[in-house]
Amino acid sequence: MKLQAMAKINLGLDVVRKRDDGYHEVRMIMQTIQMYDQLDMAESSRPGIRLATNLAYLPNNENNLVYRAANMLMEEFHIKKGLDIRLRKMIPVAAGMAGGSSDAAAAFIGVNRIFRLGLSMDELMQRAVKVGADVPYCLMRGTALAEGIGEKLTPLAPMPPCHILIGKPGISVSTKFVYSNLRAGEIKDHPDISGMIRAIEEGSLPGVTARMANVLERVTIPAHPVIEEIKRNMIAHGACNALMSGSGPTVFGIFDNRRTAEAASRALKRSGLARQVFLTRPFQGGNTHEK
Numbered sequence: 001m002k003l004q005a006m007a008k009i010n011l012g013l014d015v016v017r018k019r020d021d022g023y024h025e026v027r028m029i030m031q032t033i034q035m036y037d038q039l040d041m042a043e044s045s046r047p048g049i050r051l052a053t054n055l056a057y058l059p060n061n062e063n064n065l066v067y068r069a070a071n072m073l074m075e076e077f078h079i080k081k082g083l084d085i086r087l088r089k090m091i092p093v094a095a096g097m098a099g100g101s102s103d104a105a106a107a108f109i110g111v112n113r114i115f116r117l118g119l120s121m122d123e124l125m126q127r128a129v130k131v132g133a134d135v136p137y138c139l140m141r142g143t144a145l146a147e148g149i150g151e152k153l154t155p156l157a158p159m160p161p162c163h164i165l166i167g168k169p170g171i172s173v174s175t176k177f178v179y180s181n182l183r184a185g186e187i188k189d190h191p192d193i194s195g196m197i198r199a200i201e202e203g204s205l206p207g208v209t210a211r212m213a214n215v216l217e218r219v220t221i222p223a224h225p226v227i228e229e230i231k232r233n234m235i236a237h238g239a240c241n242a243l244m245s246g247s248g249p250t251v252f253g254i255f256d257n258r259r260t261a262e263a264a265s266r267a268l269k270r271s272g273l274a275r276q277v278f279l280t281r282p283f284q285g286g287n288t289h290e291k
């Protein structure tokens with residue numbers, strides 16, 4: 001079974017408060033983009049899970065979110081057979097694009113189908129949040145409001161069509177580091193998430209781009225000023241707006257015109273600010289995952 005695990009960006013990210021357990025209550029506008037890892041999953045008569053990836057530095061045991069997701073379901077349902085998984089990574093790692101979370105979501109979908117467990121999307125989501133706060137959204141995909149720690153999801157109308165330029169500098173950022181250095185109580189200028197929801201429902205791209213904001217930038221950008229430089233570079237080359245995704249360091253720029261986006265992509269590559277540069281579009285294809 002071949003599955004596509006798609007990346008996300010956060011069009012808006014607000015933190016409402018820090019909870020007693022250390023996690024943060026968020027209000028985020030999530031958007032799946034057409035950039036994906038590929039998972040090949042096959043049942044095997046040999047018990048256990050075997051995971052192979054194209055990136056030598058990624059773990060192939062419990063520390064890989066794919067392994068953790070598959071193992072969680074297989075243990076719960078006492079599956080005696082085995083599973084062979086091949087993971088081909090294309091989504092940048094530790095980038096704020098939910099690569100690992102999306103791989104885990106695809107593993108949940110794959111195990112549910114291969115072993116005919118019959119779990120509904122809601123039942124998968126309840127288990128998914130135990131692997132990571134972004135995993136339930138990665139099961140659902142599309143345009144959505146995420147609340148709670150990210151697991152309370154409300155689907156929204158598809159975001160207006162556009163071109164999305166992705167630029168990732170050659171650094172990795174730990175999500176835990178960013179949240180633990182955020183002073184949630186001191187945030188005064190909260191992003192206008194409700195206004196962005198209205199703009200999405202009205203199909204207004206300028207309404208969406210005018211409200212792009214991410215409170216985690218205040219932690220990640222001072223630690224890595226290159227993020228601000230990439231944002232400026234994209235805006236100088238015609239982006240309607242540019243923002244850090246998730247906990248960073250990836251920056252995305254939104255363009256209403258393909259030629260401008262292509263020229264900005266070339267300019268960003270020339271600048272040397274980003275190690276990885278991609279031009280992509282929003283994904284609105286639903287949650288079937290299978291390719």
Ligand SMILES: C[C@](O)(CO)[C@H](O)COP(=O)(O)OP(=O)(O)OC[C@H]1O[C@@H](n2ccc(N)nc2=O)[C@H](O)[C@@H]1O
Nearest residue numbers: 022023024101132133134135149150175176179246247
């Ligand atoms: C930054 C985002 O990617 C935006 O979509 C998510 O909020 C993070 O989602 P994630 O990577 O799936 O997060 P998890 O793997 O569950 O948690 C990683 C770490 O981030 C912190 N964390 C995460 C989510 C959240 N709502 N509050 C938090 O404080 C916790 O310290 C946790 O130890």
Ligand SMILES: Nc1ncnc2c1ncn2[C@@H]1O[C@H](COP(=O)(O)OP(=O)(O)OP(=O)(O)O)[C@@H](O)[C@H]1O
Nearest residue numbers: 064065093094095096097098099100101103175246
């Ligand atoms: N399947 C996987 N793909 C990528 N990283 C993984 C995977 N499984 C475990 N990891 C580990 O998780 C860490 C963060 O990975 P990931 O790429 O998911 O971060 P991220 O894009 O910042 O996610 P998020 O946006 O959800 O915070 C990596 O350093 C890596 O060692």
